[in-house]
Amino acid sequence: MRFSASLLLASLVLSALAKPYWRRQETDPTDPTDPTDPGGADGDGDGDDDTDADGNVPNLGDGNGIPDVSNATNPQCVPFYGVRDAILGGIFQGRCGDSARAAVRLAFHDAGTFSLALQALGDPTGAADGSMIWDPTEVTRTENNGLQTIVGILAPLPAQLGVSPGDILHLAGVLGVLACPGGPRVDAFVGRGLPLNTAPTGRLPNPDDPVPLLLAKFADMSFSVRSMVALIGAHTSGKQRFVDPARNGSSFDSTVDVWDVDFYGETAHGTSDPNVFMLDSDVNIAGNASTKAEFHRYIHNQPDWDEDYRAAHFQMSTLGYNVTTLINCTEIMPASINLTTLTINGTVDPTLLEAATQKYRAPWLVPSS
Numbered sequence: 183m184r185f186s187a188s189l190l191l192a193s194l195v196l197s198a199l200a201k202p203y204w205r206r207q208e209t210d211p212t213d214p215t216d217p218t219d220p221g222g223a224d225g226d227g228d229g230d231d232d233t234d235a236d237g238n239v240p241n242l243g244d245g246n247g248i249p250d251v252s253n254a255t256n257p258q259c260v261p262f263y264g265v266r267d268a269i270l271g272g273i274f275q276g277r278c279g280d281s282a283r284a285a286v287r288l289a290f291h292d293a294g295t296f297s298l299a300l301q302a303l304g305d306p307t308g309a310a311d312g313s314m315i316w317d318p319t320e321v322t323r324t325e326n327n328g329l330q331t332i333v334g335i336l337a338p339l340p341a342q343l344g345v346s347p348g349d350i351l352h353l354a355g356v357l358g359v360l361a362c363p364g365g366p367r368v369d370a371f372v373g374r375g376l377p378l379n380t381a382p383t384g385r386l387p388n389p390d391d392p393v394p395l396l397l398a399k400f401a402d403m404s405f406s407v408r409s410m411v412a413l414i415g416a417h418t419s420g421k422q423r424f425v426d427p428a429r430n431g432s433s434f435d436s437t438v439d440v441w442d443v444d445f446y447g448e449t450a451h452g453t454s455d456p457n458v459f460m461l462d463s464d465v466n467i468a469g470n471a472s473t474k475a476e477f478h479r480y481i482h483n484q485p486d487w488d489e490d491y492r493a494a495h496f497q498m499s500t501l502g503y504n505v506t507t508l509i510n511c512t513e514i515m516p517a518s519i520n521l522t523t524l525t526i527n528g529t530v531d532p533t534l535l536e537a538a539t540q541k542y543r544a545p546w547l548v549p550s551s
């Protein structure tokens with residue numbers, strides 16, 4: 183089904199099913215053996231319905247790993263097929279471009295203001311609640327420089343699609359990962375209500391922070407050292423504009439268009455690619471005694487990173503929420519594009535990459551003129 187037709191169908195379903203979509207779900211979404219896991223449709227026992235375990239692209243819906251609304255299993259997820267298409271097609275155009283990258287960063291800047299310390303005090307804290315596209319002041323903060331365009335694009339969607347800002351923003355985050363070939367299929371949960379409050383300032387890390395401060399900030403968000411190191415691997419598809427404006431548009435690794443582990447190896451060992459820009463924080467985390475082992479774990483180790491990143495991003499996308507109150511709509515997520523079959527002599531082949539994009543992201547691509 184082409185994007186426009188799919189979007190139309192999903193929009194019709196969306197308006198027909200204008201009813202609350204929150205419902206209790208599985209007992210423990212982080213436990214792959216949880217018998218109440220609504221995922222696991224592929225039966226590979228890893229608690230999701232992705233066939234990463236045997237390396238195949240799942241046969242979801244159309245045979246190209248693209249679940250279709252006509253095969254929806256949870257009625258409460260039906261409206262989210264249209265939301266998926268609006269984001270993956272209407273905004274990302276099926277590709278790992280500026281909007282997809284910005285959406286991943288935005289997910290972190292929205293959720294990363296969550297603080298266990300503030301929560302314990304009963305003070306207003308951040309959360310994965312979409313306040314970045316709901317409160318007009320947050321995006322004007324210096325720490326959020328560069329996110330204005332994606333915020334402007336996503337902000338109207340809650341009203342247009344009848345979905346909460348948190349669901350829009352964090353679906354955009356997990357779809358942004360998937361838009362990048364190699365990006366894993368992070369579980370997609372929905373059912374967040376209106377944002378809790380304006381997020382507090384000064385919680386997000388910046389590249390000048392020493393490693394102990396970075397560790398403290400991530401621990402206060404509830405992340406382990408390993409999760410922090412896995413999460414910053416999102417820089418695999420990132421570019422900088424404001425840290426060194428003279429090098430605006432330089433990327434954090436030499437393969438910015440794919441979600442691979444080159445970021446880890448190049449940050450730890452350096453690269454001769456003049457277009458690569460390394461953040462001080464990433465270099466410091468790669469070399470610091472308390473983080474080095476975790477950082478080096480992922481060099482040349484995409485499977486470990488995929489698994490850890492999926493778990494950490496899911497945790498990030500639900501910060502501040504009791505996940506048992508949310509709804510697992512991972513069924514809307516297309517399959518990850520597996521880089522292994524696209525790699526020749528250790529390098530992703532551009533022709534194979536484009537062919538895979540055409541095949542597995544077909545409904546959302548904009549035909550070239």
Ligand code: HEM
Pocket residue numbers: 280283284286287290327328387388389390396413414416417419420421422423424425426461463
């Ligand atoms: C130590 C923690 C982190 C620091 C200090 C940091 C800092 C930065 C900085 C300074 C930029 C460049 C902004 C610009 O100049 O345009 C950036 C970009 C980016 N960051 Fe991070 N970041 C951190 C963690 C994360 C995490 C946890 C994620 C997501 C899971 C993430 C995702 C991204 C992405 C995708 C970009 C590229 C955005 C684009 O290309 O438009 N970052 N980050």
